[in-house]
Amino acid sequence: MSDTLSLFSLFSSSFLSATLLPGSSEALLVTLLLAGKSTPWLLVTTASIGNSLGGLTNIIIGRLFPLRESSRWQASAARLLRRFGSAALLLSWAPLIGDLLCLLAGWLRLAWGPALFFLCLGKALRYGIVAALTLQGAAWWQ
Incomplete structure (x- = not known):
């Protein structure tokens, strides 16, 4: 597989992994x-x-929903996001929970700047840690 195709595959997989669709980035x-x-x-x-x-896509989708609380889980999740604000998006990398946090961030109309900052920071930290552990483990086995 060429480097370009490898990078495109990784980009596509990581985008899909941030949505509700399955991905194994x-x-x-x-x-x-x-x-x-x-x-x-x-x-x-x-x-x-x-x-x-992909996380930004979830935020945009969340903004499409009307701003009204209709269930208990929405109310409790909204309280959590209102309490911690955009910083809660540091956990946007977590499976399922991260998708919900991004949707709720859009639904609550959190400010774009801080939301994008914490979203990108959380995602970059996750992949950086995975890469560091992989390379460290590979060096250890050699």
């Missing part, structure tokens, strides 16, 4: 790191951008 990142398909910083950056754009 961490597994693909680890595979590409171990195969030496590209530089680690480029792989981490590609995965982070794709996953952040």
Whole structure:
């Protein structure tokens, strides 16, 4: 597989992983790191951008919903996000919970700047940690 195709596959997988659709971006990142398909910083950056754009898509979708609380879980989740604000989006990388946080951030109309900052930071930290652990583990086994 060429480097360009590898990067496109990683971008696509990481974008899908940030939505409710299935994706396995961490597994693909680890595979590409171990195969030496590209530089680690480029792989981490590609995965982070794709996953952040997927999270941004969820925020935009959340903004399409009317701003009214109709269930208990919406009310409690909204209280949590109102309490911690955009900083709660540091957890946007977490499976299922992260998708919900992004949807709620849009639904609550959180400010774009802080929301995008914490969203991107959380996603980049996740892929950076996965890459560091992968490369450290690979060096240990050699």
